Amino acid sequence: MTAVVCFVLLLSLVAGSHAWRCVEGPTLNRAIQIDASKGQVVASTAYNQNFFLTGVSWTYLHGQRMKHITTGDTGTWGVTSNNQLYKMIGGNFTRVPGLSLSQVDAGGDGFLVGSTGSRAYCLRTGFARAFKGAGSVSWSALPAYSLKYYSCGLYGCxxxxxxxxxxxxxxxxxxxxxQTGWQVVSSSPKMKMVEAASNGLVFALSTDGKVYLRAGIYASRTQGTAWSNIPMCVAMRHLSYDLGRLWVVSNAGMIMFCMH
Structure with missing residues (x-):
């Protein structure tokens, strides 16, 4: 039985209002990371090649290769294998001098966030939107916490x-x-990434590749109440959510999208 059939059969049998149904997405050889925002989807591969989803096929983004790519309100950004930050300007990736980052997220409302792998940073609107390839930018460090992955959405970061x-x-x-101050949400299960969507939904991926949705999130209770597992047949390595679709990448490099 193929992984695709496994996904569809399992998720179609999950009863109740929390059921998700997954189908195979456009094929991208050895995908490792995906990011979706405001109708746009970008992805990177094990070869540090980057792609933009056009209809049902992937369009190659020429130029500098990225290990992690993100798109959002402030544009399309990426970081290379040696942690250099780039912004796409005029169809080309342009080096952003200064801070070295291992992960970056453009999902915030006009600002950019990222992590060095042990510390998180924020780039305010004035710098994130205004950078056109010349000059420098000034990052604000998040004190005290050793955050390796950082994401922002409707109800905070x-x-x-x-x-x-x-x-x-x-x-x-x-x-x-x-910032308003950070609080620990959960220590179980242990997570390797979390993604906050523009509609308020929050998803996470555990260290053993299981997918979770944060339940009970409202404007008055932005932390939610508990993690709810979304069953998958195989372990996942990355995920993103936008416009009703949960995009997931398996450890084997297969891209799926899931709908509630």
């Missing part, structure tokens, strides 16, 4: 530290990267 604990802050302000 979320992060995962180096030992798998999840953190949340209700708000990060785009004009100055000021």
């Amino acid at each position: 979320w992060g995962v530290d180096t030992i798998g604990r999840v953190y949340h802050t209700r708000a990060v302000y785009s004009t100055n990267c000021g």
Whole structure:
């Protein structure tokens, strides 16, 4: 039985309002990472090649190769295998001088966030939108926490530290990267990444490749109440959510999208 059939059969049998149905997405050889925002989907492969989804096929993004790519309100950004940051300007990736990052997320409302692998940073709106290839940018460091993955959405920002604990802050302000204070959300299961969507949904991926949705999130309770597992037939390595589709990449490099 193929992995695709396995996904469809399993998820079609999950009863109740929390059922998700997954189908195979457009084929991309050895995909490792995916990011979706405002109708756009980008992905990177094990060869550090980067692609943009056009209809049902992937369009290759020529130029600098990225190990991690993201798209959002501030544009399309990526980091290379040696942790250099780039922004796409005029169809080409342009080097952003300064801070070295291992992961970057453009899902915030006008600002950019990223991690060095042990510490998180924020780039306020004025710098993120205005950078056109010349000059420098100034990052604001997040004190105290060793966050290796950082993502922002409708109800604030979320992060995962180096030992798998999840953190949340209700708000990060785009004009100055000021924050309301971070709190530990959960230490079980241990997570390796968390993704906050523009509609308020929050997904996470555990260290053993299981997919979770944060239940009970509302405007008045932005941390939610518990992690709810979304069953998958195989272990996953990355995920992203946008416009009703949960995009997942398996450890084997297969891309799926799931709908509620």
